[in-house]
Amino acid sequence: MKRFLGAILLVIGTVGVSQPSAAVMIFTDTDLSGFTTNSEDAFASWSAAVGTIQTDILTGLSCLSDVCMTDASNTFTGFTNLIAIPLTTGVVAGDVLQLNPEGPTGFLWEFSSLVSAFGFFTNDNDGGIVTIEFFDTKERSFSFKAEAGDDDNAFWGITGLAGPISSVTILTGDGDASHWDNFSVAAVPEPGAVTLFGVGVLVTGLALRRARH
Numbered sequence: 001m002k003r004f005l006g007a008i009l010l011v012i013g014t015v016g017v018s019q020p021s022a023a024v025m026i027f028t029d030t031d032l033s034g035f036t037t038n039s040e041d042a043f044a045s046w047s048a049a050v051g052t053i054q055t056d057i058l059t060g061l062s063c064l065s066d067v068c069m070t071d072a073s074n075t076f077t078g079f080t081n082l083i084a085i086p087l088t089t090g091v092v093a094g095d096v097l098q099l100n101p102e103g104p105t106g107f108l109w110e111f112s113s114l115v116s117a118f119g120f121f122t123n124d125n126d127g128g129i130v131t132i133e134f135f136d137t138k139e140r141s142f143s144f145k146a147e148a149g150d151d152d153n154a155f156w157g158i159t160g161l162a163g164p165i166s167s168v169t170i171l172t173g174d175g176d177a178s179h180w181d182n183f184s185v186a187a188v189p190e191p192g193a194v195t196l197f198g199v200g201v202l203v204t205g206l207a208l209r210r211a212r213h
Helices: 002-016 038-049 189-213
Strands: 024-033 052-056 062-066 066-070 076-078 082-089 095-101 105-123 128-134 139-147 153-159 166-174 179-188
Touching: 024 038, 024 139, 038 105, 038 153, 038 179, 062 082, 076 082, 082 179, 095 105, 128 153, 139 153
Parallel strands: none
Antiparallel strands: 024 153, 052 179, 062 066, 066 076, 076 105, 082 095, 095 179, 105 153, 105 166, 105 179, 128 139, 128 166
C-alpha cells in the first residue's frame, strides 16, 4: 500500500509542477504590403511549439478612456490614444486595436487567466521598433523592428517561459497609427483540474487493488 500511495504522489507532483524551461523561444517575422507568407509562417511555427492555444480575435471589442475589453475577457489598457476600429486590410482584418502615437506609446495586455505562452499580429507599424516586456520569475524585454510598409503584417510570439505570466506590456516607437489583433495564448491548467486528476488516479488505483484481492 505504501508503495502504491508513493507512486500516486509522484504522479500528482509531476502533473502539478511545471518545470522551468531552459530558454525563452521567440518567433517573429514581418512581410510587406499585405503579403502574409512570413508572418503566418512564424505564427505556424510558434503554434506548433506551443500546442493548444486560445485566440482572441477581439470579438465584442469596446474601449472607454483607453481601456478596452473583449468577449474573451482580456483587458487592454492604452498609455496614449488606444481605440477600437474596423479594419479591412492585412492579416488583422476585422475589429482591431489602434494606437495613434504622437510619440513613444504602448498598451498593457492583461490575460483573463495565467498563461504559459503568448503571441499576436500587428499591422501597418511603419518600421517602428516594438518592445515586449513581462515578468516570468524575472524581468524580460525583447524587441523587433517592423518593416516599413502601409500594409505590412508582423507576428510576434513567445514560449518556453520560466513561469506563468498574467500580463504583457507592448511598447512602440514614434510613427503613424498601428493596428493589433489576433492575440493568442496557451493557458496554464487550473490547480483544481490537477487536483481532480490526482484524486481520480488515486480512486482508480484503489479500485484496481481491491479487484485484485
